Amino acid sequence: xxxxxxxxxxxxxxxxxxxxxxxxxxxxxxxxxxxxxxxxxxxxxxxxxxxxxxxxxxxxxxxxxxxxxxxxxxxxxxxxxxxxxxxxxxxxxxxxxxxxxxxxxxxxxxxxxxxxxxxxxxxxxxxxxxxxxxxxxxxxxxxxxxxxxxxxxxxxxxxxxxxxxxxxxxxxxxxxxxxxxxxxxxxxxxxxxxxxxxxxxxxxxxxxxxxxxxxxxxxxxxxxxxxxxxxxxxxxxxxxxxxxxxxxxxxxxxxxxxxxxxxxxxxxxxxxxxxxxxxxxxxxxxxxxxxxxxxxxxxxxxxxxxxxxxxxxxxxxxxxxxxxxxxxxxxxxxxxxxxxxxxxxxxxxxxxxxx
Ligand code: 5AD
Ligand code: SF4
Ligand code: FES
Numbered sequence: 333x334x335x336x337x338x339x340x341x342x343x344x345x346x347x348x349x350x351x352x353x354x355x356x357x358x359x360x361x362x363x364x365x366x367x368x369x370x371x372x373x374x375x376x377x378x379x380x381x382x383x384x385x386x387x388x389x390x391x392x393x394x395x396x397x398x399x400x401x402x403x404x405x406x407x408x409x410x411x412x413x414x415x416x417x418x419x420x421x422x423x424x425x426x427x428x429x430x431x432x433x434x435x436x437x438x439x440x441x442x443x444x445x446x447x448x449x450x451x452x453x454x455x456x457x458x459x460x461x462x463x464x465x466x467x468x469x470x471x472x473x474x475x476x477x478x479x480x481x482x483x484x485x486x487x488x489x490x491x492x493x494x495x496x497x498x499x500x501x502x503x504x505x506x507x508x509x510x511x512x513x514x515x516x517x518x519x520x521x522x523x524x525x526x527x528x529x530x531x532x533x534x535x536x537x538x539x540x541x542x543x544x545x546x547x548x549x550x551x552x553x554x555x556x557x558x559x560x561x562x563x564x565x566x567x568x569x570x571x572x573x574x575x576x577x578x579x580x581x582x583x584x585x586x587x588x589x590x591x592x593x594x595x596x597x598x599x600x601x602x603x604x605x606x607x608x609x610x611x612x613x614x615x616x617x618x619x620x621x622x623x624x625x626x627x628x629x630x631x632x633x634x635x636x637x638x639x640x641x642x643x644x645x646x647x648x649x650x651x652x653x654x655x656x657x658x659x660x661x662x663x664x665x666x667x668x669x670x671x672x673x674x675x676x677x678x679x680x681x682x683x684x685x686x687x
Pocket of ligand 3: 621640647648649652
């Protein structure tokens with residue numbers, strides 16, 4: 333076996349130079365995928381956790397250069413679900429057997445603490461774990477949502493290259509992004525982050541830095557997606573991210589952080605029709621099927637070619653179960669917290685986990 337993969341499998345750590353070597357060497361890809369699959373199996377077994385995704389607003393005050401929801405995109409039709417619609421989708425998702433619901437949206441200022449807290453409480457009363465994916469907020473707001481019943485929070489760092497980040501996310505501060513991730517920890521969430529792979533100007537060296545940052549953060553969930561150029565954004569003529577490089581990042585994450593939750597992302601399936609199945613066999617253990625209904629699916633257009641835009645939540649539920657069974661895995665009936673227990677692990681004042 334490749335010496336570095338062997339070391340990674342045993343010690344779950346490599347130096348920056350070693351990570352760069354693995355990222356650059358495509359002759360080791362199959363071995364790397366196999367190692368990630370083995371570590372996933374040994375650490376977490378064959379269960380796959382499903383998270384029902386509600387895309388509740390495509391309105392965003394930010395202007396990220398890569399994203400179709402950016403505020404300067406005047407072509408896209410905007411929507412914001414009502415509380416009734418969100419609750420209706422949540423109830424239906426529960427009836428399909430989802431144990432976690434993800435509330436994802438652009439950074440929409442309409443959803444204040446006053447509006448979101450009652451909604452979170454009502455969803456929580458359905459007996460599910462709640463993940464929020466609503467961008468940068470203050471520590472006070474994060475605490476209020478946590479207290480209302482939210483368990484987890486997804487906030488991708490996108491890239492740890494500060495200069496690239498601030499160029500691609502104009503008006504946003506990389507320092508504040510990292511502060512938000514620390515604040516989420518302080519507020520007691522299971523913390524999810526992740527990166528885009530293949531952004532214009534992104535280097536292999538900076539991808540290695542992303543990996544080291546995730547390890548240092550000790551993220552509980554990490555989602556990796558290839559960059560897909562969107563014709564309604566300034567990056568429309570840029571190159572699409574490489575599927576295998578994204579897959580390698582995911583596999584390396586599994587080897588660095590054996591027990592965390594890693595989704596097989598929708599963007600992977602956009603680039604390869606078996607993308608999520610492949611990802612599940614290279615380290616991933618989570619799938620996030622869409623439970624939003626009707627035309628909203630197509631309107632939540634971060635990038636083109638998004639899967640499932642014409643499908644119903646019931647259809648996607650069956651489709652995903654079929655894909656999971658086809659590779660001899662099973663759909664979990666638990667909540668799928670990182671520690672298999674009832675909630676986030678205890679942490680000391682520096683954010684390190686205490687056993
Ligand atoms: N290609 C792939 N992923 C994208 N995202 C936004 N725009 C794109 C794109 N063009 C991802 C970002 C964000 C998540 C919600 O969607 O990583 O965090
Ligand atoms: Fe808004 Fe997120 Fe898209 Fe940036 S990536 S424009 S914050 S929805
Ligand atoms: Fe939506 Fe397969 S997950 S159709």
